[in-house]
Amino acid sequence: EDQVTQSPEALRLQEGESSSLNCSYTVSGLRGLFWYRQDPGKGPEFLFTLYSAGEEKEKERLKATLTKKESFLHITAPKPEDSATYLCAGGNTPLVFGKGTRLSVIA
Amino acid sequence: DSGVTQTPKHLITATGQRVTLRCSPRSGDLSVYWYQQSLDQGLQFLIQYYNGEERAKGNILERFSAQQFPDLHSELNLSSLELGDSALYFCASSVDPGEGSEQFFGPGTRLTVL
Numbered sequence: 001e002d003q004v005t006q007s008p009e010a011l012r013l014q015e016g017e018s019s020s021l022n023c024s025y026t027v028s029g030l031r032g033l034f035w036y037r038q039d040p041g042k043g044p045e046f047l048f049t050l051y052s053a054g055e056e057k058e059k060e061r062l063k064a065t066l067t068k069k070e071s072f073l074h075i076t077a078p079k080p081e082d083s084a085t086y087l088c089a090g091g092n093t094p095l096v097f098g099k100g101t102r103l104s105v106i107a
Numbered sequence: 108d109s110g111v112t113q114t115p116k117h118l119i120t121a122t123g124q125r126v127t128l129r130c131s132p133r134s135g136d137l138s139v140y141w142y143q144q145s146l147d148q149g150l151q152f153l154i155q156y157y158n159g160e161e162r163a164k165g166n167i168l169e170r171f172s173a174q175q176f177p178d179l180h181s182e183l184n185l186s187s188l189e190l191g192d193s194a195l196y197f198c199a200s201s202v203d204p205g206e207g208s209e210q211f212f213g214p215g216t217r218l219t220v221l
Contacts, residue, residue, distance in 0.1 A: 031207035043109065043197050043212035044150070051207065087150070094140070094152040094163050095210065 002027045002091045006098035013105050016077045021101045023088035024070040033071045034095065035064050036087040044087055078105045110134065111213035113198050119219045125186040128216045132179055132200030138162065139181040140201075140210060141173055145194040156181055157204040188220045 007022045025033065032051050036044035048057045050066035057064050061082060063074045073086055085100040110133035120126055132139050141153040152165035156175035167173075170188075175181040185192060195217050199210040 032209075034209065036212075041195070041215075041217070043111075043199075043214050045109070046209050046211055049207070049209055089150075094155060094165055096152075097150040099149040 002096045004088060004090050004096045004098040006086075006088055006101050008101060009099070010102040011104070013075075013078055013103070015079055015105055015107050018074070018076045018078070020075070021073040021086055021103070022070060023073070023090075023098055025088075025090045025096075026069075027090045027092075027096065029092060030090055031092050032090070033066055034089045035071070035073055036089065038085045038087055038100065040085075047086075075103070078103075080105045080107050109211040109213065111198060111200050111211055113196075113213035113216050115216060116214065117217050117219075119221065120188060121221055122188055122190060124188050124220075125184065126188065126218065128183040128185070128196055128198075128218075130181045130183070130198030130200075130213060132181070132198075133211055136200035136202050136211070137179065138201045138204045138208070139175055139179070140199040141167075141181070141183050142197045142199065143194050144197060144215075150197070153183070155204070162204050185218070190220050193218055193220045 004025045035047040038044045048064040053068045085102045087100045089095040089097040112131045138157045140155045143151045153167040155163040173183045195215045197215045199212045201208040201210045
């Protein structure tokens with residue numbers, strides 16, 4: 001059975017304090033590893049797709065990386081507006097979503 | 108704004124009732140997905156349609172059904188509602204039916220069953 005596990009469940013950072021979120025997966029025939037941002041009560045917002053080990057993608061303060069067993073979302077010098085739940089997903093059809101990491105950035 | 112629209116935004120109803128949630132995918136997207144998200148659960152996949160045909164089914168209850176119409180909009184029908192059906196329901200769309208295709212989510216419909 002395909003599984004996606006995210007850690008930590010929650011993370012509290014001071015503004016400017018860089019950190020990483022982890023997404024480990026056991027998915028047969030991974031076709032893509034996806035990262036989303038979700039604000040409370042809103043729909044997930046697409047961030048990145050990674051297709052192969054070693055691939056990296058960046059967007060503003062966020063950088064996503066992929067290995068054969070896990071993906072990391074690195075947050076550099078976060079700001080309070082980066083506070084959200086970050087979801088990763090993998091699999092074929094359908095996608096399997098992790099439960100997310102709830103990030104709080106304190107000014 | 109993802110380009111995916113969902114109506115209504117909020118729905119409050121009673122146990123035993125039936126409701127219909129509506130979704131319009133992004134322009135050009137042929138595939139529509141429905142998800143349920145409750146407080147203690149992550150995003151749970153319900154069902155997928157591609158160009159009008161059912162493509163994949165998740166843990167969708169028999170009381171729930173969906174369809175995708177020729178204009179590609181989709182409806183999710185929930186019947187004999189129970190308290191536990193209270194959740195956020197999201198629709199997503201993608202260009203391709205899966206296998207590496209990004210899904211773009213709508214704003215969701217918050218269903219409250221009293």
